Each structure stands twice: as structure tokens, then as C-alpha cells.
Amino acid sequence: NSGGGREYKTLIERITIQKFNPELQKRNLETRDQRQKDFNTFVTQLKTHAKSDKSIWHSIKQSETTNQKQVDMRRKAELEEAERQKEQIRKELAEGP
Numbered sequence: 001n002s003g004g005g006r007e008y009k010t011l012i013e014r015i016t017i018q019k020f021n022p023e024l025q026k027r028n029l030e031t032r033d034q035r036q037k038d039f040n041t042f043v044t045q046l047k048t049h050a051k052s053d054k055s056i057w058h059s060i061k062q063s064e065t066t067n068q069k070q071v072d073m074r075r076k077a078e079l080e081e082a083e084r085q086k087e088q089i090r091k092e093l094a095e096g097p
Contacts (some may be wrong), residue, residue: 045060045063049063
């Protein structure tokens, strides 16, 4: 096994990886776990969306919209907290020692 002790799951994967130059082989192995996690997350989400009574594309779009709203709300809350902290610091500096 020329993959530095790493076992490959399939013959095709092993043959394909062996055709890479050593630098690409190393980079591929370093990112493999993250790519596998991302793929598993994608498949899990796909299965969840497939259970919906709506079309899978509509379900995914709705999920993306909900996720974006949550990100926006979190970002807004963080900005408000940062502004509150700045104001508190200004007050403390204005009051002096």
C-alpha cells in the first residue's frame, strides 16, 4: 500500500490515488475525512428532505431560507452585543478613573 499506511476502501480509489503525484496524494488524504463528513451530512439532509411531502427541491430551498434567516439573526445579535459593549466602554471612559 503506497498511501502511507492508509487503507483505501475500494480498488478504484486505490488505483486512482496511485495516479496522483505524491503531493496530491498527501493533500487528498488530509482532506478525506472532512470530505467524507460533508458527504454524510449532505446525504442525511437529502434523506430528511426526501421525507417531506413537498418536492425535494422546494424542501431544500425552504431549509436554505430558514438557515439563512438564522445566520442573519445570529449576526444581528452579535453586532448588537458588540455595539452594547462599545457603548459600555465609552461610558466607563467618560466617567474617568
